Amino acid sequence: MEPVIQCRNLRHSYNGKKQVLNNLNFTVEAGKIFGLLGKNGAGKSTTINILMGFLEPTSGDCRIFGEPSYNISPQTRTRIGLLHEGHLQYEFMSIAQIDRFYSGFYAKWNRDVYYELMEKLGLPHNHKIFRMSCGQRSQVALGLIMAQDPDLMILDDYSMGLDAGYRRLFLDYLAKFVRERKKTALVTSHIVQDMEQLVDDIIILNKGKVIVQSSLKEFQQGLRHYRFTSPDKGKGLHADEVIANFDAVEDQVNVFSFHDKEAVEARLKELQITNSALSERNMTLEEAFIGLTGKY
Numbered sequence: 001m002e003p004v005i006q007c008r009n010l011r012h013s014y015n016g017k018k019q020v021l022n023n024l025n026f027t028v029e030a031g032k033i034f035g036l037l038g039k040n041g042a043g044k045s046t047t048i049n050i051l052m053g054f055l056e057p058t059s060g061d062c063r064i065f066g067e068p069s070y071n072i073s074p075q076t077r078t079r080i081g082l083l084h085e086g087h088l089q090y091e092f093m094s095i096a097q098i099d100r101f102y103s104g105f106y107a108k109w110n111r112d113v114y115y116e117l118m119e120k121l122g123l124p125h126n127h128k129i130f131r132m133s134c135g136q137r138s139q140v141a142l143g144l145i146m147a148q149d150p151d152l153m154i155l156d157d158y159s160m161g162l163d164a165g166y167r168r169l170f171l172d173y174l175a176k177f178v179r180e181r182k183k184t185a186l187v188t189s190h191i192v193q194d195m196e197q198l199v200d201d202i203i204i205l206n207k208g209k210v211i212v213q214s215s216l217k218e219f220q221q222g223l224r225h226y227r228f229t230s231p232d233k234g235k236g237l238h239a240d241e242v243i244a245n246f247d248a249v250e251d252q253v254n255v256f257s258f259h260d261k262e263a264v265e266a267r268l269k270e271l272q273i274t275n276s277a278l279s280e281r282n283m284t285l286e287e288a289f290i291g292l293t294g295k296y
């Protein structure tokens, strides 16, 4: 089956300056939830703007449902539901008015999905959006996207403003929506931990490059965290084909690697680093993400 999204050799720089995306390649298969991860400024929104055809890449090719992203037909566009950072809405409208307004634009408008989410807010249907909290507005935005019944949902920072309970509610809804209705989703969020229970595949962008691209399961099984003490604080360590990344807090050194303990020990020996025995530690997805991309 043709992938829902396919990006090849994507490069982008704003005004010919620093490259924000440097040869990005990825595919999103139908029926999957795909997590696009990266620190602030990594290029997630730039990628989404290119996918939506709002931005023309400096070079490379992106296709959505087989059509070039900069020239998506109106029919195909109706199959894509986009949540942009900041969830712009017609805030002078009420919960009921915005439903009626949106419904005119979408042939497959599913009011029940929208109101199911709105009931959770516990607000009357004539409640105006501008009188809502940031998290409640996010909830309206998400309801409006789900009601479109899109085949592809692109959710840029969906968790913005949502408290822990609403986030969980939304994640449960999204996962159910995608699995039961055979949809596809591409999501970004700074709450990396949420991705652990949601996504099938991930890419991690760092400094314009893809540093991880795999299924979530393979990534979690593959990346290891070793810790040791070193009187010289790991001086001389550097990232290479064995050591994906490292950090040192005083004499305690953390090494992140896709290799086994023996390979890392051998590398430390080659680098003439004095170290205690390596202990292997379990990681959450967030710890793995920070381990690889660094704390700042």
Ligand SMILES: Nc1ncnc2c1ncn2[C@@H]1O[C@H](COP(=O)(O)OP(=O)(O)OP(=O)(O)O)[C@@H](O)[C@H]1O
Pocket (backbone or CB within 6 Å): 014, 020, 038, 039, 040, 041, 042, 043, 044, 045, 046, 047
């Ligand atoms: N219109 C623009 N003109 C110039 N530079 C831009 C523009 N938009 C984004 N950038 C730069 O491109 C880089 C990537 O920005 P982008 O918004 O894609 O990152 P992001 O991963 O979505 O970040 P965040 O998680 O903070 O939202 C940043 O260095 C940003 O300053």
